[in-house]
Amino acid sequence: MATKTKPRISTVHKPGSGAGAGAGIGPWLGIAFLVVLIDQLTKITISKLFAYGETLPVTSFFNLVLVYNPGAAFSFLGDQGGWQRWFFTAIAVGAIGFILYLMKRHAGQRLFCWALALILGGAVGNVIDRVAYGHVIDFLDFYWRGWGHFPAFNVADIGISVGAFLFIVDELRRVNKH
Known part of the structure; x- marks a missing residue:
């Protein structure tokens, strides 16, 4: 009579493994999508x-105002005649690709992926503006x-800033663990 053996469970840690790793990047893309949706709806409404x-x-201490920013943060290079539109768009598209790669690789790292999702949503929202209007609203x-x-x-911009803050918090937590 043959006995059945149970398969061994591997305990090797792989990038992206851990709590929530099985979910993949879907939830994180959902968060990014919500940032883009809220961003674009508010910009359309104000416009x-x-x-x-x-x-x-x-x-x-607070106004609503409609202004256009053809440059980067704080209107950096905003007065350069138009080339910066495509330059900053290309940088953002590269960053979006890298963020997607990091999300896929580390989907189970919750705080890290929250940070990436917020930054991703903000980057996509501002790229939409640059491509559609030539400036960010x-x-x-x-x-x-x-x-x-x-x-x-x-x-x-709020998504990018909060995401950057969460990224720093995540990194500090990671450094303090070691």
């Missing part, structure tokens, strides 16, 4: 309700009394 440069005071204007205005930004 329909405001004329360029129009400002609506909301609080003593910004509309959130914060300021503090005599200190002046922080450069206007949008939901995509």
Whole structure:
């Protein structure tokens, strides 16, 4: 009489293994999609309700305003005649590809993938603007009394900033474990 043996379970750690690894990148792409959706809906709404440069005071430290940014963060290279549109689009497309690669490789690392998903959604949202309009639509204007205005930004920028913060937190946690 032959006895049946159970197959051995491998305990070798592979990139992307761990809690939630079986889900793949689908959930992370869903988060990125939500960032893009909210970003584009808010930009479309502001563009329909405001004329360029129009400002609506909301609080003593916040306005809604419709402005265009043909450059990068803080209008870097915004006055360069148009080549920067395609330059920043190409950089963003490269970053999007790299983010997708990292997500696929590390899908089970929750905080890391949250960071990547938010950055991905923000990058895609701003690339859509650059390709469709030649500039990024910004509309959130914060300021503090005599200190002046922080450069206007949008939901995509929030996704990128929060994602970058989470990325730093994740890296600090990883370093502190070792």
